Amino acid sequence: MKAAILTIGDELLIGQVVDTNSSWMAQQLNFVGIRVSEKVSIGDDASAITKTLKRLLNEVDFIFITGGLGPTKDDITKHTLAAFFGDTLVMHEPSLENVKRIFKNAGREINRVNIQQGMQPSKAGIFINHNGTASGMCFENDNKVVVSMPGVPFEMKAMMLHQVIPMITQRFHKVNIIHKTICTQGIGESFVAEKIEDIESSLPENIQLAYLPSVGQLKLRLSGYGSATEKEINAYANKITERISENVFGFGEDILEEVIGRLLKQEGKTLSTAESCTGGYIAHLITSIPGSSSYYKGSVIAYSNDIKIKQLGVNEQAIEEFGAVSKQVVEQMAAGVMKITGSDFAIATSGIAGPDGGSPEKPVGTVWIAVAGKSGIFSKDFKFGDNRERNIVRASLTALSILRRKFLITAKE
Amino acid sequence: MKAAILTIGDELLIGQVVDTNSSWMAQQLNFVGIRVSEKVSIGDDASAITKTLKRLLNEVDFIFITGGLGPTKDDITKHTLAAFFGDTLVMHEPSLENVKRIFKNAGREINRVNIQQGMQPSKAGIFINHNGTASGMCFENDNKVVVSMPGVPFEMKAMMLHQVIPMITQRFHKVNIIHKTICTQGIGESFVAEKIEDIESSLPENIQLAYLPSVGQLKLRLSGYGSATEKEINAYANKITERISENVFGFGEDILEEVIGRLLKQEGKTLSTAESCTGGYIAHLITSIPGSSSYYKGSVIAYSNDIKIKQLGVNEQAIEEFGAVSKQVVEQMAAGVMKITGSDFAIATSGIAGPDGGSPEKPVGTVWIAVAGKSGIFSKDFKFGDNRERNIVRASLTALSILRRKFLITAKE
Numbered sequence: 001m002k003a004a005i006l007t008i009g010d011e012l013l014i015g016q017v018v019d020t021n022s023s024w025m026a027q028q029l030n031f032v033g034i035r036v037s038e039k040v041s042i043g044d045d046a047s048a049i050t051k052t053l054k055r056l057l058n059e060v061d062f063i064f065i066t067g068g069l070g071p072t073k074d075d076i077t078k079h080t081l082a083a084f085f086g087d088t089l090v091m092h093e094p095s096l097e098n099v100k101r102i103f104k105n106a107g108r109e110i111n112r113v114n115i116q117q118g119m120q121p122s123k124a125g126i127f128i129n130h131n132g133t134a135s136g137m138c139f140e141n142d143n144k145v146v147v148s149m150p151g152v153p154f155e156m157k158a159m160m161l162h163q164v165i166p167m168i169t170q171r172f173h174k175v176n177i178i179h180k181t182i183c184t185q186g187i188g189e190s191f192v193a194e195k196i197e198d199i200e201s202s203l204p205e206n207i208q209l210a211y212l213p214s215v216g217q218l219k220l221r222l223s224g225y226g227s228a229t230e231k232e233i234n235a236y237a238n239k240i241t242e243r244i245s246e247n248v249f250g251f252g253e254d255i256l257e258e259v260i261g262r263l264l265k266q267e268g269k270t271l272s273t274a275e276s277c278t279g280g281y282i283a284h285l286i287t288s289i290p291g292s293s294s295y296y297k298g299s300v301i302a303y304s305n306d307i308k309i310k311q312l313g314v315n316e317q318a319i320e321e322f323g324a325v326s327k328q329v330v331e332q333m334a335a336g337v338m339k340i341t342g343s344d345f346a347i348a349t350s351g352i353a354g355p356d357g358g359s360p361e362k363p364v365g366t367v368w369i370a371v372a373g374k375s376g377i378f379s380k381d382f383k384f385g386d387n388r389e390r391n392i393v394r395a396s397l398t399a400l401s402i403l404r405r406k407f408l409i410t411a412k413e
Numbered sequence: 414m415k416a417a418i419l420t421i422g423d424e425l426l427i428g429q430v431v432d433t434n435s436s437w438m439a440q441q442l443n444f445v446g447i448r449v450s451e452k453v454s455i456g457d458d459a460s461a462i463t464k465t466l467k468r469l470l471n472e473v474d475f476i477f478i479t480g481g482l483g484p485t486k487d488d489i490t491k492h493t494l495a496a497f498f499g500d501t502l503v504m505h506e507p508s509l510e511n512v513k514r515i516f517k518n519a520g521r522e523i524n525r526v527n528i529q530q531g532m533q534p535s536k537a538g539i540f541i542n543h544n545g546t547a548s549g550m551c552f553e554n555d556n557k558v559v560v561s562m563p564g565v566p567f568e569m570k571a572m573m574l575h576q577v578i579p580m581i582t583q584r585f586h587k588v589n590i591i592h593k594t595i596c597t598q599g600i601g602e603s604f605v606a607e608k609i610e611d612i613e614s615s616l617p618e619n620i621q622l623a624y625l626p627s628v629g630q631l632k633l634r635l636s637g638y639g640s641a642t643e644k645e646i647n648a649y650a651n652k653i654t655e656r657i658s659e660n661v662f663g664f665g666e667d668i669l670e671e672v673i674g675r676l677l678k679q680e681g682k683t684l685s686t687a688e689s690c691t692g693g694y695i696a697h698l699i700t701s702i703p704g705s706s707s708y709y710k711g712s713v714i715a716y717s718n719d720i721k722i723k724q725l726g727v728n729e730q731a732i733e734e735f736g737a738v739s740k741q742v743v744e745q746m747a748a749g750v751m752k753i754t755g756s757d758f759a760i761a762t763s764g765i766a767g768p769d770g771g772s773p774e775k776p777v778g779t780v781w782i783a784v785a786g787k788s789g790i791f792s793k794d795f796k797f798g799d800n801r802e803r804n805i806v807r808a809s810l811t812a813l814s815i816l817r818r819k820f821l822i823t824a825k826e
Contacts, residue, residue, distance in 0.1 A: 013449045015440030016625060018433050022454075027428030036426045037461070041435075041452040048450070055468075212429055273714075279700025280693030283714045287692025290768050290801060292716070299714035300724070301686075301696045307711040307754055311724070341720055355703050388703060 001173050002060040003029055005039045006052060008067035008077055009151055012041040021066050021153055028160060032168070033175045033225065034062065044068050046080045053084055057144050062168070064160075067151030069134035071113045078137070081148055082121040085139050092120035095135040098128050127163045131155045136164065145172055178224040180237045181212075183254050184247040185401040189213050192220065192244060199239050204228075207236060215390050216397035217256070246405055256400050257285040263408040264295040269344040271403070273299040274312055274337035276324065277351035277367055282396045297341040302333065312336030325350050325362055327370075331379050334372035345407055346372045347399045354388045367395045373407045414586050415473040416442055418452045419465060421480035421490055422564055425454040434479050434566055441573060445581070446588045446638065447475065457481050459493045466497055470557050475581070477573075480564030482547035484526045491550070494561055495534040498552050505533035508548040511541050540576045544568045549577065558585055591637040593650045594625075596667050597660040598814040602626050605633065605657060612652050617641075620649060628803050629810035630669070659818055669813050670698040676821040677708040682757040684816070686712040687725055687750035689737065690764035690780055695809045710754040715746065725749030738763050738775055740783075744792050747785035758820055759785045760812045767801045780808045786820045 005022045012019050019041060026036045037060060042048040049068075056063050068077030082089055096118030103110045117133045120126050127136030132155040139146040147164055149156045169175060184192070189211050193200070200209055206228045212219040220240060224233045241248050250259045264271055273282050283299040286292050300311050305324055308314040313336040318328040333348035351367030358364035364386050370379035382398060384391045418435045425432050432454060439449045450473060455461045462481075469476050481490030495502055509531025516523040530546045533539050540549030540562070547563040549572050560577055562569045582588060597605070602624050606613070613622055619641045625632040633653060637646045654661050663672045677684055686695050696712040699705050713724050718737055721727040726749040731741040746761035764780030771777035777799050783792035795811060797804045 012436070012452065013439055014443045015436040015438070015449075018431065018436045019452075020431050023425070023428040023431045025428070026426055030427045036428075037456065039425065039432075039454040043450065210427075275693075275696075279705075280688075280696025280712060280714065281700075283688075283693025284697045284805075287694075287714075287716065287766075288802065288805070292692075293770075296716050298716040298720040298724075299693060299712070301693065301700075301712035301714065303700065303706055303709050303711040304754070311711075311713070311753060340724060341717070353700075357706075389701065392697075392701070 001034050001062065002037050003034050003062040003064060004056045004060045005029075005036055006056065006063055006065045007039070007041045007151070008044060008049060008065060009041075010043045010074070012067075013043050021151065021156055024153075024157065025064055025066070025160060028165060029062075029064070031177070031179060031223075032165060032173065033177045034168070034173060044074045044076055046076055046083075049077065049080045050084055053081075053146070057141075057146075061144060062172070063144075063146045064164075065146065065148040066156050069136075069148065069150045071117050071133065077148055078119075078121070081124075081137065081139065081146070085121065085123070085141060085146075087121040087123045087139075089119040090122045091118050092126055092135065093118070094128055095120055095126060098130075098135070099133045102133055125167075127159050129155055129159060131158055138164075138167070176226060176228070178228060178230050178233050180222045180233050181252050182220040182222075182237060182241055182248055183250040183252075183256075184218045184220065184244060185216065185249055185256055185397055187218060187244060187247040189218060192218065196240050196243050199236065199243065203236065204232075207233065216394040247401075249401065249404055255289075256397060256404070258289050260400055260404055260408065261286070261289050261292055261295060263404065264345075267344075267408070270295050270297050270341075271345045271347070272297040272337045272341035272343040274333040274346065274348040275299055275301045276303060276308070276333070276349055277353045278349045278392055278396045278399070279303065279353075281392050282347060282349070282399055285396060285400070297343045300337050300340075308333060311340070313339070323362070325352060325366060325368055327368060327379050327381070330368040330370040331372070331377050334370040334377060334379075338372050344374060345403060347403055348372075349395055349399055351382075351384075351391070351395060353391045353395075354386055365391055367391065367398075369395065369399045369402060371399065371403045371406060375407070378402060378406045414447050414475065415450045416447050416475040416477060417469045417473045418442075418449055419469065419476055419478045420452070420454045420564070421457060421462060421478060422454075423456045423487070425480075426456050434564065434569055437566075437570065438477055438479070438573060441578060442477070444590070444592060445578060445586070446590045447581070447586060457487045457489055459489055459496075462490065462493045463497055466494075466559070470554075470559075474557060475585070476557075476559045477577075478559065478561040479569050482549075482561065482563045484530050484546065490561055491532075491534070494537075494550065494552065494559070498534065498536070498554060498559075500534040500536045500552075502532040503535045504531050505539055505548065506531070507541055508533055508539060511543075511548070512546045515546055538580075540572050542568055542572060544571055551577075551580070589639060589641070591641060591643050591646050593635045593646050594665050595633040595635075595650060595654055595661055596663040596665075596669075597631045597633065597657060598629065598662055598669055598810055600631060600657060600660040602631060605631065609653050609656050612649065612656065616649065617645075620646065629807040660814075662814065662817055668702075669810060669817070671702050673813055673817055673821065674699070674702050674705055674708060676817065677758075680757075680821070683708050683710050683754075684758045684760070685710040685750045685754035685756040687746040687759065687761040688712055688714050689716060689721070689746070689762055690766045691762045691805050691809045691812070692716065692766075694805050695760060695762070695812055698809060698813070710756045713750050713753070721746060724753070726752070736775070738765060738779060738781055740781060740792050740794070743781040743783040744785070744790050747783040747790060747792075751785050757787060758816060760816055761785075762808055762812055764795075764797075764804070764808060766804045766808075767799055778804055780804070780811075782808065782812045782815060784812065784816045784819060788820075791815060791819045 125138035134150040302308040314332040338346035354364035365384040538551035545568040552559040715721040727745040751759035767777035778797040
């Protein structure tokens with residue numbers, strides 16, 4: 001089964017917004033075994049929409065559309081689709097009720113334009129939008145399916161996940177697909193490939209493994225098709241996880257900073273950080289998780305040596321002798337912040353993020369990371385790359401990962 | 414003149430990467446007055462590429478392609494384009510030299526596959542890639558132009574900005590377009606529209622104003638076409654800037670945290686921060702700018718009241734009496750971090766980022782911000798929204814903006 005994704009909106013063509021919808025949709029469709037052969041973005045233009053629909057209906061089984069369903073004049077997707085399928089708009093009571101509900105909750109008056117949002121094509125299947133006023137639509141024609149959804153990402157995502165994909169997989173594309181994603185940190189694609197070469201080559205034809213890398217992280221996704229069972233997939237996932245267990249921090253949609261928060265909460269432990277080269281990014285990751293105030297005490301961002309000395313109690317002589325980017329200093333930073341915050345664990349970083357500040361002995365990308373707990377301090381140096389932004393992200397995720405591997409997992413056992 | 418953007422790569426269709434290239438390219442093209450009527454993503458598939466090229470050549474004047482120029486087997490764009498235009502590949506010495514240079518700089522051996530990257534279509538114009546091994550190509554055919562560039566964003570961007578756009582505007586699309594972008598913080602689209610209503614309606618037909626909002630920021634772009642002069646554009650930009658001068662932090666590609674860094678450097682002043690609800694995001698913004706260590710001392714991220722008291726010297730009684738999210742506490746935080754770091758200026762934040770922790774008096778989104786200088790402290794409370802992520806960003810940008818408006822600009826005068 002082949003699909004196309006069509007995103008509609010003038011704002012996409014002047015580059016005002018980055019279209020994140022279509023890659024997310026492609027991922028979800030891929031997930032249930034529907035292959036996307038093309039993604040197209042066009043403007044709010046009836047003739048372009050009609051022309052593109054005609055062309056795509058000759059090439060694919062499904063077309064998934066987002067955008068152009070708002071209440072203003074320039075949103076023309078609904079009218080254009082109805083005309084294309086020879087349909088007319090009629091008042092759809094559940095859609096109107098939904099619009100009224102949303103306005104009532106927001107304490108706002110409903111006007112004539114908003115009431116129009118209750119009008120829907122008479123022959124289409126309608127998806128009520130629980131997060132907004134624009135309903136989704138599903139047209140069926142000659143065994144082809146055209147689904148239209150709102151363009152606001154969180155409205156589209158909820159509709160796609162909870163209504164569109166279940167409908168598609170139940171009615172049109174009955175598949176048995178099982179996924180299991182393994183989330184890793186601190187190990188590269190080629191290293192994993194080498195370590196699990198024998199497992200990968202022993203996979204039966206109906207089970208596939210995909211490598212999904214991003215800065216500082218790597219996800220491994222096992223997908224079983226047809227007769228593959230959950231037990232089989234889990235067995236392979238376990239084999240892979242055993243082989244690289246140090247680096248596996250979670251499964252599925254797990255996020256490293258959330259996993260760490262969960263582990264700290266379970267143990268009733270607290271964390272603080274002392275950041276130099278990561279400049280607050282670790283603190284930002286941790287505090288981006290709701291409820292983090294229950295286990296995160298805070299941080300001292302010691303960009304200057306002065307703060308390292310005065311606030312964190314780093315030995316001035318150690319900085320002079322070994323430099324700020326050194327085992328000695330980063331360990332003292334971790335111990336220092338643990339002491340002043342009274343936390344159970346502490347993370348410290350000191351490095352050269354770049355582009356300047358490197359030397360032959362300590363080139364740009366050199367980062368020392370220390371993690372301290374009541375049981376002792378672990379520290380290690382890393383050589384990341386020459387891109388400041390990526391160095392900050394990689395050092396931060398690596399530091400969180402060390403906390404998990406060396407202290408939280410052990411503490412749990 | 415109409416253009417299409419064609420991005421090629423299997424990774425785009427499985428949703429592994431978000432295509433940021435095409436929106437950036439659309440922006441640049443829009444900038445020189447070339448209207449993008451369609452963006453398409455397809456896989457590394459010769460028949461799909463050929464079919465799409467044929468179709469688009471009937472519809473637009475320019476096609477800008479990225480992707481599929483790598484050295485591996487699945488990168489087929491170069492061969493497919495050469496075949497499409499009835500051309501053959503020949504060794505292009507400057508391209509080969511470029512490949513050799515890059516391998517030499519990286520201290521790596523060049524192999525047979527890499528040498529193949531020197532081969533280019535004989536009739537195409539070639540763009541040397543200063544940041545990578547894949548050259549760009551330009552085919553001309555029946556007054557239509559097809560440009561192919563590498564898919565790696567920073568390689569493509571440098572090639573597009575410094576080679577492709579200058580070539581296009583000199584040879585094919587001679588336009589007189591002048592842009593001036595005004596960068597603002599702390600004022601919404603509708604407020605600006607109201608404040609400059611008379612200026613906007615007085616704009617001549619050949620000068621247009623676009624509102625480009627993002628979280629916590631708003632850019633206003635004036636574009637003059639045809640006979641519009643730079644003097645005219647500047648006069649309107651000045652009029653608008655005067656009207657909302659408090660909120661204008663820069664022009665063109667200015668970034669708030671970079672502007673602040675520049676102002677601090679000019680004055681030889683230093684900054685520190687004390688963050689509660691923003692959790693390190695202000696520190697992260699500041700330290701994401703190369704060279705920030707010369708003016709940024711560091712931060713105390715006081716997520717717990719304990720740290721507010723012990724590290725920043727906040728009065729325990731003030732927390733009890735007024736709460737951590739209060740004028741009193743945030744002012745003491747700013748004064749405290751300024752004292753311990755010895756910086757000239759300090760920023761402090763305390764608020765309820767959400768989703769939990771709100772109360773009827775202080776709902777989610779309430780944030781107190783204080784900025785301290787040698788001349789005194791300025792503080793103010795804000796009501797942002799109910800989205801944690803957006804609240805953190807908005808509070809951080811607002812705090813930086815206050816530093817600029819209340820202390821740095823004054824200091825300059």
